Amino acid sequence: MKLNVGIIGATGEVGRMMLKVMEEKNFPVNELRLYASPKSKGKKIIFKNKAYYVENLNEASFSGLDLVFGAVSNELALKYAKAIVNAGAIFIDNSSAFRMNDDVPLVVPEINMKDAFKTSGIIANPNCSTIITLTGINAINKLSKIKSMVVTTFQAVSGAGQYGIMELVDENERITHITKTTGNTNPKIDKKYDVFAHQIASNVIPQISSFLDNGYTKEEMKMQNEGRKILHNDELLVDCTCVRVPVIRSHSISVDLITEDELDIEDIKDKLLVTDGVILCDDPEELEYPMPILTSDQDFVYVGRIRKSLINKNGISLFVSGDQIRKGAATNAIDIAIKYFKI
Amino acid sequence: MKLNVGIIGATGEVGRMMLKVMEEKNFPVNELRLYASPKSKGKKIIFKNKAYYVENLNEASFSGLDLVFGAVSNELALKYAKAIVNAGAIFIDNSSAFRMNDDVPLVVPEINMKDAFKTSGIIANPNCSTIITLTGINAINKLSKIKSMVVTTFQAVSGAGQYGIMELVDENERITHITKTTGNTNPKIDKKYDVFAHQIASNVIPQISSFLDNGYTKEEMKMQNEGRKILHNDELLVDCTCVRVPVIRSHSISVDLITEDELDIEDIKDKLLVTDGVILCDDPEELEYPMPILTSDQDFVYVGRIRKSLINKNGISLFVSGDQIRKGAATNAIDIAIKYFKI
Numbered sequence: 001m002k003l004n005v006g007i008i009g010a011t012g013e014v015g016r017m018m019l020k021v022m023e024e025k026n027f028p029v030n031e032l033r034l035y036a037s038p039k040s041k042g043k044k045i046i047f048k049n050k051a052y053y054v055e056n057l058n059e060a061s062f063s064g065l066d067l068v069f070g071a072v073s074n075e076l077a078l079k080y081a082k083a084i085v086n087a088g089a090i091f092i093d094n095s096s097a098f099r100m101n102d103d104v105p106l107v108v109p110e111i112n113m114k115d116a117f118k119t120s121g122i123i124a125n126p127n128c129s130t131i132i133t134l135t136g137i138n139a140i141n142k143l144s145k146i147k148s149m150v151v152t153t154f155q156a157v158s159g160a161g162q163y164g165i166m167e168l169v170d171e172n173e174r175i176t177h178i179t180k181t182t183g184n185t186n187p188k189i190d191k192k193y194d195v196f197a198h199q200i201a202s203n204v205i206p207q208i209s210s211f212l213d214n215g216y217t218k219e220e221m222k223m224q225n226e227g228r229k230i231l232h233n234d235e236l237l238v239d240c241t242c243v244r245v246p247v248i249r250s251h252s253i254s255v256d257l258i259t260e261d262e263l264d265i266e267d268i269k270d271k272l273l274v275t276d277g278v279i280l281c282d283d284p285e286e287l288e289y290p291m292p293i294l295t296s297d298q299d300f301v302y303v304g305r306i307r308k309s310l311i312n313k314n315g316i317s318l319f320v321s322g323d324q325i326r327k328g329a330a331t332n333a334i335d336i337a338i339k340y341f342k343i
Numbered sequence: 344m345k346l347n348v349g350i351i352g353a354t355g356e357v358g359r360m361m362l363k364v365m366e367e368k369n370f371p372v373n374e375l376r377l378y379a380s381p382k383s384k385g386k387k388i389i390f391k392n393k394a395y396y397v398e399n400l401n402e403a404s405f406s407g408l409d410l411v412f413g414a415v416s417n418e419l420a421l422k423y424a425k426a427i428v429n430a431g432a433i434f435i436d437n438s439s440a441f442r443m444n445d446d447v448p449l450v451v452p453e454i455n456m457k458d459a460f461k462t463s464g465i466i467a468n469p470n471c472s473t474i475i476t477l478t479g480i481n482a483i484n485k486l487s488k489i490k491s492m493v494v495t496t497f498q499a500v501s502g503a504g505q506y507g508i509m510e511l512v513d514e515n516e517r518i519t520h521i522t523k524t525t526g527n528t529n530p531k532i533d534k535k536y537d538v539f540a541h542q543i544a545s546n547v548i549p550q551i552s553s554f555l556d557n558g559y560t561k562e563e564m565k566m567q568n569e570g571r572k573i574l575h576n577d578e579l580l581v582d583c584t585c586v587r588v589p590v591i592r593s594h595s596i597s598v599d600l601i602t603e604d605e606l607d608i609e610d611i612k613d614k615l616l617v618t619d620g621v622i623l624c625d626d627p628e629e630l631e632y633p634m635p636i637l638t639s640d641q642d643f644v645y646v647g648r649i650r651k652s653l654i655n656k657n658g659i660s661l662f663v664s665g666d667q668i669r670k671g672a673a674t675n676a677i678d679i680a681i682k683y684f685k686i
Contacts, residue, residue: 148654152495152597154547154586158528169522175591176516185501185508185591186639202591203636204497206648206662211627215608215650215660224653237654241597241662243497246589248518248528248545254495254584256599265558284554293546296529305549307558310567311491311580317558319549319584 002030003341004064006089008057008080009071010034011043013161014094017330018069019047021299025334028343035061062087067341069333070094085121090340092123092333099124099226106229109335110277111138116340123336126230127222128328129153129242133253134230135278135301135327136320139271141231144259144314148237151223154245154252155208156292159324160195167193168246171201200246208242217242250292251328252321262314265306272303277327282306290321297323299331345373346684347407349432351400351423352414353377354386356504357437360673361412362390364642368677371686378404405430410684412676413437428464433683435466435676442467442569449572452678453620454481459683466679469573470565471671472496472585476596477573478621478644478670479663482614484574487602487657491580494566497588497595498551499635502667503538510536511589514544543589551585560585593635594671595664605657608649615646620670625649633664641666642674 005027009015015036022029034045035057043054055061057080062068068084070077070093077095084091098104105115106124108131116123126134133151140146157164170192178187189199198205209219224238272280281290282304290302301322309315322328337343348370352358358379365372377388378400386397398404400423405411411427413420413436420438427434441447448458449467451474459466469477476494483489500507513535521530532542541548552562567581615623624633625647633645644665652658665671680686 150493150599150654152584154497154588165522165528169519172515172519173523176512176519179508179512179591180516186593186636188636197630198634199636202589203634204588204590204595205634206595206597206632207627207630214653215627215648216653239599239652239654239658239660241495241599241648241660243595243597243662245497245547246545247547248522250529252547252549252586254549254586254597256493256582256584284550284558287540287550289549291541291546291548293529293531293542305558305584309582310557310559311493311582315582317582317584319586 002028003066004031005029006033006062006065006068008035010054011036011040012071013158013325014329015071017325018071021330021334023048059083062089065089067337081122091121092336094125094329094333098122106226107336108134108230109339110135112230113339116336125333126226128159128324129251129253130222130226131328131332132251132301132322133320134227136303139275140268143263143271144261147258147260149255149257151238151240152254153242155242156247156249156251157200158249163193163195165248167195168200171199175201200244205244208244247292249296249323250321251324252292254319256317258312258315268306277301278303290319292321295321295323299327301327345371346409347374348372349376349405349408349411351378353397354379354383355414356501356668357672358414360668361414361677364673364677366391402426405432408432410680424465434464435679437468437672437676441465449569450679451477451573452682453478455573456682459679468676469569471502471667472594473565473569474671474675475594475644475665476663477570479646480598482618483611486606486614487604490601490603492598492600494581494583495597496585498585499590499592499594500543501592506536506538508591510538511543514542518544543587548587551587590635592639592666593664594667595635597662599660601655601658611649620644621646633662635664638664639666642670644670
């Protein structure tokens, strides 16, 4: 079966990665339509050695498509979702617009693929940090239900798209020059691209997205809200702190969780060894643990630094890294499609 | 009163900062003797507009000194401590060699200065992340005893000294060049200085110091062990994850703690406003929260992102940053001396 596939937001960081992952996985495409903002109209994109030209998006764009991947803002996802579904296509959307809707499955294929088949047209791709964290801890949750998690993220600049990367690279170049020539170890520079609220080079920013009344950011609340829906556990409690770090690719997450029952570390490692989508990377003596330089540009979530909590006998501490553009976005969406259409 | 002061390790990152902080605080020095490794012998250092020459260290170096600051390895601190104390000087040591000894006070001046006066010659300066975290949470501990903390650190490369800075700056320069010229968002490079176990540019490394049998690193265990001693709370429980990040200066710490009683966020903020050594930096709507670029090259610990835990009604989440070379090392040591000698 070959599918007629559309991608809205095809020229962005996630859209381009969707095309790359589809090529790598030899995704069976019949017709391919690529949509982006008017400024990209006519741009040539090569897919499986064939040239495609980026088109303008309108309500009539989706006729005849089996599947549309969304890699656009909430605003655009909301604007076109109905037209996509009305055209008879399945809309696998990476925005957060539909994630918490009761009639929209929110899916990590390794965890809750069954939910996807209940779709009435839209399937939501979870938040990047949520996908990576939940993929990493799912094996533990199967051994004993996770009751709560304290989570701190180390999120890469590419989470903010191509301009996020440009901002870090530009700032790194300038502060490196200042430090090398003046010895100044605390160089402050003017921002050029204005993607982040503050200088990101040689800094960490404990804010991703906007703040809610409870003092958490929207991004931080996704770990609990989306986590509950994906794990089918309405009582899951999560204290999350999301931090942007000067890393180009891959998010890392420090997790301290509590399960219903006491678990054995070796049992957890054994389970992780046979868990889909995960690499057990936990040999500290050999300096092996999850890090962005290991996890970038591949699809597995690395899990390591697994140890017993010193606070709670049912507690486990661990460290997780994964490529948030691939597993945290594009690959997760493509894998949903592969399993949904039984490719 | 002017003191005869020695510094062992005067040319390192912390030793030089001790001299800078002594100048800034107009520390009353009569005689000043600067010691370092043989390769620095004869090196000229200017202090309060006067030239001093670095000397070689030996057992007889300390005669006539009132005070010696230690900014050397555990090995050298252990080697010379006895000679320093026998010479009648107070030894304020930044190494970890004596921190957990029963007869050695471990002191953060804002928290437990009283302990310092029980010294039999040595006063230990705590670990950098421990100083910054405890200074940040001490006001909360005064409102209600802290029972446990889940802590994740974001530690700057200068915690590994001057070569740590050189390693990051060199690597940043090379990966920036690669990314700009090739578009590669996951550049891997050979290491030049070999300070860190892995590439640190565009990466985070969840290992600082060596691993213990319980799966934690020595650095991670300091938060609980030193925390118990400084806070006089042998039951304090801490799950700590220490992570090196590509930041030149200042450590940041994500803390999720539980107190004996339920606290009000506004009471905590009110208390922090009048707490020594702390800046309340908590206005998310104005994009104000602790970050390395704010806290580098000054002495305050910044505390922000203060919010109620979603897991435990007695829980508080917060984010702390501080300059680990100053407050986390040099300034803490100088402040102990200022209060000890009632300067």
